[in-house]
Amino acid sequence: MATIDKPDAGAQTADSRKYNVIGTRPIRHDGTDKVTGRAKYGADVKLTGMLYAAMLRSPHAHARIKSIDTSKAEAVPGVRAVVTHADMPDPGSRVAELGEGAVNLRHLSSNVLARDKVLYKGHAIAAVAADNVHIAEEAANLIEVEYDLLPPVLDVREAMQDDAPILNDDVRTESLAGETGDKPTNTAMHFRYEKGDVAKGFADAHLVIEREFETATVHQGYIEPHNATALWNADGHITIWTSTQGSFTVRQQVSELLQIPVSKIKVVPMEIGGGFGGKISVYLQPVAALLSKKSGRPVKLIMDRASVFEATGPTPGSYIRVKIGVDSKGMISAAEAYLAYEAGAYPGSPVNPGCMCIFACYDIPNGRIDGFDVCVNKPRTNAYRAPGATNAAFAAETVIDEICESLKLDPVEFRLNNASKEGVRRIDGVEYPRVGMWETVDAIRQSEHWKSPLEGPHRGRGVASGFWFNCGLKSSASATVNGDGTVSLVEGSTDIGGSRASIAMQLAETLGIAAEEVNPTVGDTDSVGYTDVTGGSRVTFATGIAAYEAACDIKRQMVERAALIWDVDSQDVHYGDGTITGPGDKEFSFKELAAELHKSGGPIIGRGTSSAANQGGAFGTHCVDVDVDPETGKVEILRYTIAQDAGTAIHPSYVEGQMQGGVVQGIGWALNEEYFYDDSGVMNNASFLDYRIPTCYDVPMIDTIIVEVPDPEHPYGVRGVGEVPIVPPPAALANAIHNAVGVRMRQLPMSPPAVLHEILDKQSSGNGQSS
């Protein structure tokens, strides 16, 4: 692996090992199925009598639907069912809490099947189930829709103008203070956070720099398209097989949208080929269920790649303005930010977390942040790995680099001096518990990379830091002791990043058995207790706690059982490191006692839940070297090092994998990825050919430094690691590009044409780039 070669990647060494299982690198439990291709993903579901479905989608970015005529489609031989919005109940304008965020159900319903308007190209309008997918596609194209075309608005600042076309008649600007606007608008929310005396902070500053930034809409780029297979049984029970980040959130969304009790819906989570936040909202599941209801057969619905780009939830394009003032010693005296994020068709961009993250790495005495959630004629945005934070960090960390350049300050020293620490209050009001921002910067300072000089023309080095929350939410686990001394663990978190292994390892550590002696399964919604989504960097933390609690429950019961067998008081029986001991040298190994269970009172099942635990959050600091071709603007990444606080790394390989994966996605976002729209709102690059995620040739080996500042809220000190690594890369690369060729990139992507433009601009102006 790419870890910088320290024994076992963290604070632990073989001698000083605190743990037996945690910090080791066992083979993942689902590994064999994954590498042999036997793991079953959503598209692998096959049921007897199954029909295949296809969707009709809007060719227009903004239009009113006058009529939908499905008669020609219904007449095609082999067609078994057709559905439109008329088959969806009107959920009313209600807001439902869906675990990680709330949603207006009428908006969600209209996004699943358009009601009276289409709001983006690719908006789903109708679906057909047929004997095969070719018939379904042909029939879907025979559905006649009459539109009244409306002008689209695609840019966030244009959409905020008074004369902009309005997407949703029911949207009014709401503020955190509880005020609501009096007329329809595209600006759904205005967030404002303030701390200290901003005017005084800037007045006292020795240097103030203010800059504007723009970032393009980007997609998570998961390899597996969305999918759903549904069976609406004759008894009214619905089963849905789907790859999702949260089987319980799918259950709840389908329940709310179809107005059916959750108890009548079972969601079976299939293996998931990437989600990154994009597989939380439902798109196909309610439609497949309705088609099954109408046809009486199981129905499978799979998106094609173009629809994944055009009609699922990318992360927003944004306009950001950042102003930072520092005193003569380089201490931040004030900071101000204005963030306008594109929500897409319906409200709900991650501008609020963007506001909370933008200055989160630093101790800032005076600050003000304004954020706006703005509808535009693009697909409704959704979570993408640290949603909202990457856009924000690109802006803030670039301004900080410029301040360091102006004052000739070392960017690493600047970050150490201004770093957020325990007790620092963020501008949005949160006071930090023990966090590891300073430690990640220090790890970069101490790294071989930072200490190695970079030589050669057109080469540059950049540094940037980032923050992301870790949320707690709710998780459940149960575990059964088998007669052979192994434990079968059922937990509710769909596994997108090796979490089966890291949860099983926490159970094994607690019980004092080996990781291989735990068989973890991700349960369906009828097999395990309620568990929130795999998101918010929460699973290893929160579901880990549930597994820890389940293990503690088993330990208690094992102690009681041993006391029963030995006929002693359970107070005198102790559990330590997989061994149960009693008075007079009585001893059972875990395996020995497991073998006795059936003869001594029956099975032992442990249960555990966790709820609303607060985490301190995770920080990371990145360092990158680039080589920029001054004649083409192409950026080659020579070296990349990431230092991140993982609290305690349960399975270091998967922590490193998350760090590397986040960096790769951040590199793609930084250098080439963008939704490229024409003026009519049609995305021109809805394929992996022209939507350029990095290939293996585009990224170097990414060196990882795991910093371990344990989170006091978790029994083993775990912090979430999945999201924060995507936050710093665009800023780190922008700073490296400036260091290499002297141009400041303030828009994403920093594609060759964009970088070359700045280089040519600088050459023609004959001096350094003006701001």
Added chain:
Amino acid sequence: MRDFEYAAPASLDEAIELFTGKNGSAKALAGGTDLIDHVRTGRLSPDLIVDIKKISELNILENSSSGFRLGAAVSCNRIYRDETIVSEYSALADSCRIIGGVQIQSRASVGGNLCNSGPAADTTPALIALEATCVIAGPNGTREVAVEDFCTAPGQNVLQSGEILVELKFPPRQENSGSHYRRFIPRYEMDIAVVGVGASVVLDSDRETIVSARIGLGAVAPTPLFAESAGDLLAGMPANDDSIAQAALEAQAAAKPIDDMRGTKEFRVHVTRVLTERVLKAAVARAKGESVEVAIGH
């Protein structure tokens, strides 16, 4: 995917008969790497697909004193595995090596690439540089068209109803000649050329003076371009950086690109010059017998 009929004729006459009168509703399948994808996505919906791989004339790969003959259905990997092509017609091998991955290269053909007539086709600038001639057969017999005159607009070409591209003919390579093709792509793999340049140069026996040069440009106009004046300008000039810079400027003047999702007009115009310089330098180095290392994606 819409249903279609499939035919795999064994002779040219049979194939021409199948195409004649179909008025565009029949499509030729060589490698099928573009065609099948377009049918699958609904961009094309032919009634008939004619597999032309079984026709012997379209599979010819022959180098002789009278030149080099390349059947229109010969796959890319047969081309870049042929040592003579690699050393003599290097630009063509360069272009075949960067189209897709191994699976695509074992099916995709240069003839198909040309007949798709995309402005960014990688092999076409190489064909222009190497002075290829298209041999076209049809119901009214056989005709020949210079490769730079083959494409007429994006996706369109001179083929008339019932006509098939049979082969590409290349004149024999001269002593002290060298050629190269290179494209600019934003990533290091899996991209369509934002600018593509193919160039061929012939040096005098002293290897210091350029006798003649041909330059083909891709992705900078509605069709691949023959930058004739840029090549002509080099005739008689010393084979040095100055001459090459002048020719590159001349080639840049020929570029008439658009802004699109792959690059801006500004970028394409600028990079036409940059890439022409780099490609000419490599072609000259090869003409001098030096080996040229080509890094992926540059």
